[in-house]
Amino acid sequence: MHKVVLDEFRGYYSRLPAEQLDVKDFVRREYALLHFGDQKMIRHLKFDSVSELKRSLVEGVPANVYYSSAYYRNPQADDMNAKGWEGADLIFDIDADHIRTDCKDEHDTWACLDCGCRGRGFPPDACPKCGMKKIDTVTWVCEGCLETAKREIFKLIDDFIVPDFGVSLGEIEICFSGHRGYHLHVVSEGVRGLTGDGRREIADYVRGIGLDPKEHGFRQVTGTGPIVGPDMRDGGWRGKIARAIYEFVSGRSQEELRAVVGPVVADNISKGREKFLQNISDAPPHWGGMRGYSLESLMKIANAAAREHVCNIDERVTLDVKRLIRQPNSLHGKSALKTARVSYSDLERFDPLRDAVAFMGGSIKIYVKEIPRVRIGDCEVGPAKGTEMEVPRALGLYLLCKGAADPRV
Numbered sequence: 350m351h352k353v354v355l356d357e358f359r360g361y362y363s364r365l366p367a368e369q370l371d372v373k374d375f376v377r378r379e380y381a382l383l384h385f386g387d388q389k390m391i392r393h394l395k396f397d398s399v400s401e402l403k404r405s406l407v408e409g410v411p412a413n414v415y416y417s418s419a420y421y422r423n424p425q426a427d428d429m430n431a432k433g434w435e436g437a438d439l440i441f442d443i444d445a446d447h448i449r450t451d452c453k454d455e456h457d458t459w460a461c462l463d464c465g466c467r468g469r470g471f472p473p474d475a476c477p478k479c480g481m482k483k484i485d486t487v488t489w490v491c492e493g494c495l496e497t498a499k500r501e502i503f504k505l506i507d508d509f510i511v512p513d514f515g516v517s518l519g520e521i522e523i524c525f526s527g528h529r530g531y532h533l534h535v536v537s538e539g540v541r542g543l544t545g546d547g548r549r550e551i552a553d554y555v556r557g558i559g560l561d562p563k564e565h566g567f568r569q570v571t572g573t574g575p576i577v578g579p580d581m582r583d584g585g586w587r588g589k590i591a592r593a594i595y596e597f598v599s600g601r602s603q604e605e606l607r608a609v610v611g612p613v614v615a616d617n618i619s620k621g622r623e624k625f626l627q628n629i630s631d632a633p634p635h636w637g638g639m640r641g642y643s644l645e646s647l648m649k650i651a652n653a654a655a656r657e658h659v660c661n662i663d664e665r666v667t668l669d670v671k672r673l674i675r676q677p678n679s680l681h682g683k684s685a686l687k688t689a690r691v692s693y694s695d696l697e698r699f700d701p702l703r704d705a706v707a708f709m710g711g712s713i714k715i716y717v718k719e720i721p722r723v724r725i726g727d728c729e730v731g732p733a734k735g736t737e738m739e740v741p742r743a744l745g746l747y748l749l750c751k752g753a754a755d756p757r758v
């Protein structure tokens with residue numbers, strides 16, 4: 350990595366108050382460092398105090414700093430069996446890279462390594478021209494991507510973690526990852542002992558895996574007779590499905606309804622939309638004597654509507670009982686932004702591209718290879734290609750870390 354980046358990272362860690370590196374039960378965590386240019390992490394580190402960790406960061410200037418979601422008796426043991434696992438926080442990872450957003454057409458490109466076919470936006474699973482799966486991607490993240498990831502975090506907290514799992518806001522920590530998304534840590538005795546299987550159940554529940562709306566209280570008395578369904582005030586997926594159907598029918602155009610249930614049923618619903626909605630809300634579980642719709646059509650709507658309420662987490666992170674996750678207030682080696690803690694009450698107005706900026710003031714001269722529009726703080730540049738520019742320090746370091754620019758003196 351360029352010397353200017355290493356110098357700036359070292360400066361950041363020198364200035365950082367050591368207490369900002371504290372995590373719950375600090376001495377029981379395994380630490381891992383990844384240095385610039387290295388593929389392999391240095392693992393099984395244990396620090397006796399946050400000052401000792403800080404010293405190590407100032408001296409070694411790693412690109413990325415991780416700690417274990419797990420608590421160990423011997424965090425430094427290099428044999429996982431000898432570590433003495435004593436539980437782990439429950440972690441959720443939401444990464445904008447995994448979510449299809451329209452803005453990806455503006456800033457992401459992909460190329461097939463076999464035939465050279467190229468395209469913009471979310472990469473295909475296989476090349477549309479030759480069918481091979483070796484796809485190279487160049488991805489960026491913009492305000493739109495990060496806003497989408499934030500909405501997913503709110504959904505996770507407000508629709509699942511708090512109401513369905515009974516976790517209080519005091520037991521969660523939210524972090525901006527420093528690059529493309531957010532992490533949610535549930536730090537509570539209640540989840541510490543969960544096994545991998547237990548965590549998988551939670552991940553599947555949140556992702557709606559194996560969710561069959563029909564199993565959530567729906568029944569039709571006779572062929573096209575009255576429908577019985579869940580109450581919008583029910584807990585868990587029952588209530589979510591009832592609310593999802595209500596929202597879906599009230600908010601969708603006729604075209605969109607047609608795509609789900611076909612023209613006849615869609616036109617029927619459109620004509621009697623008010624009544625349909627009233628039926629759902631009026632006297633559950635008897636959906637207001639709703640008649641004339643087959644349960645099958647209703648389930649098509651339920652499935653489509655419920656899909657919009659699942660939460661887009663990276664399940665591998667949640668079910669891992671000894672995950673290494675980013676250290677709060679450390680720098681991200683691909684962005685020079687910091688892994689910033691955000692309180693729930695500040696999350697709505699949190700702007701990661703401003704509030705996670707670690708370098709204030711100063712400017713850097715760089716040679717830009719190729720970038721889409723990029724904003725850091727108040728400064729916006731690009732799209733640009735093959736040009737020199739002088740930019741604010743934080744933006745320059747961002748582009749250098751992304752590998753999209755070289756320093757100029």
Ligand SMILES: [Zn+2]
Nearest residue numbers: 461464476479
């Ligand atoms: Zn191809």
Ligand SMILES: [Zn+2]
Nearest residue numbers: 452491493494
């Ligand atoms: Zn975007």
